[in-house]
Amino acid sequence: MLAAVVDSPGRLADVLTVRDVDGPGAPGEGEVVVRMLASTVNPSDEVTVSGAYGSRTSFPMVPGFEGVGVIDAAGPGVPHGAVGRRVLPLGSAGNWQQYKRLGHRWCVPVPDDLPDEIACFAYVNPLTATLMVERFCRPGVRSAVVTAATSAIGGHLAELLADRGVAPVGIVRGTAGRTVADPSLWRAVIRTGDPGWRERLRAAVGPRGIDVAFDCVGGGVGGDVFSLTAGGGVFVHYGLLSGTPLPAECFTGRGGARVELFRLRDIVHRDRGQHLSELFAPVFDDLRRGRLRTAVGIRVGLSELARRLKGPEAGRTGKILIELQS
DSSP: OEEEEESSOSOHHHHEEEEEOOOOOSOOTTEEEEEEEEEEOOHHHHHHHTTTTGGGOOSSBOOOSOEEEEEEEEOTTSOTTOTTOEEEEOSSSOOSBSEEEEEGGGEEEOOTTSOHHHHTTSIIIIIHHHHHHHHHOOTTOOOEEEESTTSHHHHHHHHHHHHTTOOOEEEEOOOTTOOOSOGGGOSEEEETTSTTHHHHHHHHHOTTOEEEEEESOOHHHHHHHHHTEEEEEEEEEOOOTTSSOOOGGGGSOGGGOEEEEOOHHHHHHHTTTTTHHHHHHHHHHHHHTTOSOOOEEEEEEGGGHHHHHTSOOTTOOSEEEEETTO
16 A cells, blocks of 8 residues: 655655555454555644654654545454444544554544545534633633744634633734735734744733633744733643743743643543544534634655655645545
């Protein structure tokens, strides 16, 4: 079968190759083989390939935490009728290959009315946004800030916060050609490259401060947002796009604000996949209603993935949709 393989850690576009490899073999007890249909590229894939999670990453590896496929074969102990079901195969990387073997408990059934190109993106961003808003946007929240507001998950957070009557302030780098998906959902969008952006942020959140902040940037920008988080407020840190940790003073408890480190992997693995369908139920409901959708920027067959990753990013909006059987 065809697979995208990384033999050693490094920058994704530099170390990924696509080549023929042995198939996954027959499924064992409680296992299935999923014929992958579609996947995508997320920052979590790039971070993993970089070697940042050395304690739980071994090379060579096949990246890809997100995707959709059809159960092609089932081993002993798998419920009758599993073969032919469309699923999200979770719990591990390995979705950038034509067939993936895994435990059936890690397969989330996909509703029939959700097309592959929508279901493919249901995991990393929509589930993260849904769980974070459910857990940290409590009644009484009036002021929210979202960093990396032009990202897919930034748009999802704005949609979900709007349901609770909260229009967040968005923080963006100001990359040319990148804008928030729906400007009407935001109280303000502030570019960190503009002079006086910190003063604009302070004015936008008001003297009461930030009740809840959702940060996937870290570094100095994350620290600046944390400094405006109100006493009793929460700063939810779920990513590190800047590559620089939050300043140490964010963790001292000074001022009464607290940092919550949110890791989707911890939640998904906590009960070893026993309640995944329950976690996804509200996500599938939103996707069915046309919400939490992810724009597709380019479609690429698996054989062309390595070449396209080396291509120019400037001006591209939307995610890469990898068509695994092409």
